[in-house]
Amino acid sequence: MFDFQSSIQVLRTKGYKLTRPRKRVLEVLAQAQKPVSPYDIQKVLQQRGEHLNHVTIYRILDLFCLLNLAHKVLSFGGFVKCTLGEEEGCHRFMVCRQCGALREFADKALCDEENEIAQDFGFRTEQHFSEGFGLCSNCQGQIF
Amino acid sequence: MFDFQSSIQVLRTKGYKLTRPRKRVLEVLAQAQKPVSPYDIQKVLQQRGEHLNHVTIYRILDLFCLLNLAHKVLSFGGFVKCTLGEEEGCHRFMVCRQCGALREFADKALCDEENEIAQDFGFRTEQHFSEGFGLCSNCQGQIF
């Protein structure tokens, strides 16, 4: 998961309406190479001659997060980005501090290890988020 | 790191003035059992008869994050909390979804593992954040 088409499937199968605004937001997320805020999304669509109320975008993003079609990330101001990961409750990102490029991944071993540590503190963890902050391959060579 | 006293040391040794507002914010962070927002901090201090301008609190928190005396966390709206961890560039939390209780920890093995995965994608990561979201020992027994 989740390209544009499979995201649409998720909406349909879970009984949510496939509306024009939802399709537009899905498109933007699918195309984005870095985290985007609700207002970023609005701007992008504006440029394509498509006006969406920001409230609508907020509500759509809430839904998408609920359905695991999108996530909020801490880096770059906690913006949102579509998920590429499959595993339930495991949402891991690496973010380039230079260009904002973002990759999502999932890793069960990491979750297991974190669960063990949590147990030592009496915690039972259900969701795992992580963000590695650094430089992507492109930006490593460059000098700024 | 970092109780109230050692945080004060960090400020002194790095040449930052030890002001009344900074001491107050440090106190609140040190006493907080869950992530607190800038305005949370303002309210707590208000109740103690101490008024701080919110701008000041924002600037103080910026500084504290820069000095690794505080961190921003994603859960509960990206609020801030003092750090308890030592390792450079490794900031891991577990957060109780019920009561907001938060524990910080650091773990080198996790960082190494994440670095390896990052390498496969061409990323070189410098900072690691993670949040495990679940239930603390207190809240596990309770039914809501």
Added chain:
DNA sequence: ATGGTAAATGCAATATTATTGCATTTACAT
């Protein structure tokens, strides 16, 4: 195809959170 209906969106108002420039105050070195 067409109409009924719940769901989704738009809009307006408002709340919350965050930032900036500049005047004033304060911690700290001398």
Added chain:
DNA sequence: ATGTAAATGCAATAATATTGCATTTACCAT
């Protein structure tokens, strides 16, 4: 004590987020 850079306060403004309600739309049954 006092000069000075650093820190804070204040006022204005920007950016982000939420709510209630009227209107529109997707999708179902016909």
